[in-house]
Amino acid sequence: MAHEPVDLLVIGGGITGAAIARDAALRGFRAALVEKGDFGSGTSSVSSRLIHGGLRYLEQYDLHLVLEASRERRVLLRIARHLVHPLPFLFPVYRGARVPAWKLRCGLWLYDLLAAFRNVRLHRWLGRQATLRLEPGLRERDLRAAGLYYDAQTDDARLVLATMRSAAQAGALVASYAEAVSLLKPDGLVRGATVRDLLGEETRVVRALVVVNACGPWVDAVRRLDAPDADPLLRLTKGAHVAVPRQRLGNTHAVTLTSPIDGRVMFVLPWADSDQSYIGTTDTDEDVSPDEVRATAEDVIYLLRSANAFFPQARLSPNDVVATWAGLRALLRPDGNLAPSQVSREHRITESASGLLTIAGGKLTTHRAMAQELVDRVAARLRALDGRPRAPRPPTHRLPLPGGETTDLEGLIKAAVERGASDATARHLVGTYGSEAAAVLNLVDKDRALGGRIVAGRPELWAEVVHAVEREMAVRLSDVLVRRLHLFYKTRDQAVPASSAVADRLAAALGWDGARRAEEVAAYLHLVKRSRAFATEVATLGKD
Incomplete structure (x- = not known):
């Protein structure tokens, strides 16, 4: 990518940057992407691993976000079937809870409505005994009922990787461990970047007609390469998670909870292909560098106490924690003094005086739609620069990601077993690689x-x-x-x-x-x- 100019240089290789590179390459643009770590090594791979419409955003009347996220959930269930799976959620209601039964019932009907009644299944309302039959480990005291609704779970790191590989297959040039250390402004406009190879210590110049900053929690740092006095766009909040042995909780469904500590909506989630459940997430303001964020003792204790309040027989302690992860949400800085959980999850595209395009905010679920909107802006810029015809939008909502070419996952599992894999190995390979599981088994044959x-x-x-x-x-x-x-x-x-x-x-x-x-x-x-x-x-x- 250092040898000849490209149409578009994307700085940032998380889910948003990967989706931008994919969309641009599929439009026929010469696209390049640089990422200072591994692809998806920032916030994109330390999420709650959910592809969801955002039930809790209904409390903030953010209907547009829920509508968009519900549509994008359907898209991802279709184009990455091996990585995005339907998941039933149980939301128990207790006497005196912050979210009363009437409010939750109304919310679940609205949730189905905003999904155009095309979710995996419509929600159901369960009485006390039916709730305990589904999740007998739940606290019985003050339990009134529960809502059963559907969202989806993903392998966030591999979703980034599949999107990045799709971009590369479409012709994008992508490089990990390549940090943009300065921006090129030969005529006062941003026309590329100086990129340092963090593994080889070489420095190269990448020239581009348009440069996009898609760096998640590092967005403001890259904006300061363009304008050192740029006002911050972001409010960074930390989301921490802990994984524990599932047998301690005994949950079979994803369970949506409101923490008794601060009322925040959180989840206890079964983790596919493991014997673990994970608990998350926190939502606290954080001023630590995105490179140094981690789960602290305070985070761990908060999550365990919240889960124990609803699963009293679990008696989870820090000694039960198998793993932790944490990342920083790149939320748009609000005008008022809002609590972290009240800050909008919408995104914004800005353009600096020197032409740097920045995309900030947003959600894992809506990354494809965000990328499409941004590449529309890129297409308009390129047309204005050299008069080229405006490329039509590619059908990214229909084109499967690598591994997602077939919806018959059971057929793939059967084929792997016929090649000698155990059932557990076959299910793991297909759940991880989809139709590319055969490529892994080909290596074993050799x-x-x-x-x-x-x-x-x-x-x-x-x-x-x-x-x-x-x-x-x-x-x-x-x-x-x-x-x-x-x-x-x-x-x-x-x-x-x-x-x-x-x-x-x-x-x-x-x-x-x-x-x-x-x-x-x-x-x-x-x-x-x-x-x-x-x-x-x-x-x-x-x-x-």
């Missing part, structure tokens, strides 16, 4: 050793490490263990015992020397230590 399990008792195969490098643009140990395979989250030891052997595989595939391999292992162990730092803080609080 080298039977790649059919072994990376971690005993888990379904992940060594072939997936090779696949991550060859097809999924993984270049670091953390790329594989955290965002491709999720062993960082799904094993109590964060896959530390396996990290050395995985590093050996990557060293062979990527040509690392001994020093680089040691650096990768050390960097991964540092991530593990940060994710567990809450435990030390809890111990300190106990002494105080």
Whole structure:
């Protein structure tokens, strides 16, 4: 991308940036994207992993957002069936709760209405006994009823990756670990960026007719590269999560709760392909760097106390926490003094005096629609610059993402079993790769050793490490263990015992020397230590 100018340079490789690059490339634009970390390594891969209409936004009368999110949920269920799955949610109502039964019943009807009654299923209203039959672990005291409604769950990191790969397949040039350190302004207008390779230490110039800032919580930092005195667009709030053994909670559904601590709507969610449930999320103002955000002892205790209030037999403690993750929401800075949960999740596109386009705010669920709107602006700019015909919108709402080419997932599972995979392995591969599961099994056919399990008792195969490098643009140990395979989250030891052997595989595939391999292992162990730092803080609080 450094050799000749491109039409569009996207700075930021989260879900929004990936969707912008995909939309632009499908319109025939010469598009390039740079990301200073792994693709999706910021907020996009540390979310609540939900594709949802936003039931709670009805309390804020944000009907437009719920309408748009409900439509986009249908789109993602169609184009990424292997990564986005329908999920039933149970919302119990207790005597004296902040959200009374009448309000929830009205909200659920409105939720179905805004989805044009085309959600996975219509909601149902359940009495007390029917609620306890579905979720016997719920607190019985003061339970009145519950609403059963439907949203969807996703693998957020892999949704980013699939979108990025779709962009690359359409012709976009994408680079991870490539940081935009300055903007080019040869005529006073932004015409590209100076990009530093964070792994190779080289610096290159990328020239572009239009530059887009899609950096999530780093949006204001990039805006200051253009105008050092730019007023901030964002209000950053932290969302933290904890994963715990599902057997302690016993939940079979996703459960929507209102925290007894502060009344915030939160979730207890089963995690597919694991024996865990995760609890989230917090919503607190945060001034720490997006690069340093983590779940603190205060976050963990808040989440566990909130869950214990509704699942009293669980008696969760910090010792039960298997994994934690946290990210910063890039919310639009409001004019008034609103609580974090009251701040709009809408997005905004701005253009600076020098032509830098910035997209801020928004939700994981609405990323495709946000990208479409922004690329419409890019198309208009390019037409004004050189008179080219305005390219029509591509059918991104219909084109499947890689792996999503078929809706017959059970057929794919059967085919994998017929090739010798166990049922558990077949379901894991299809749930992770969709129609590309066959490509992983092809690697096993070539080298039977790649059919072994990376971690005993888990379904992940060594072939997936090779696949991550060859097809999924993984270049670091953390790329594989955290965002491709999720062993960082799904094993109590964060896959530390396996990290050395995985590093050996990557060293062979990527040509690392001994020093680089040691650096990768050390960097991964540092991530593990940060994710567990809450435990030390809890111990300190106990002494105080």
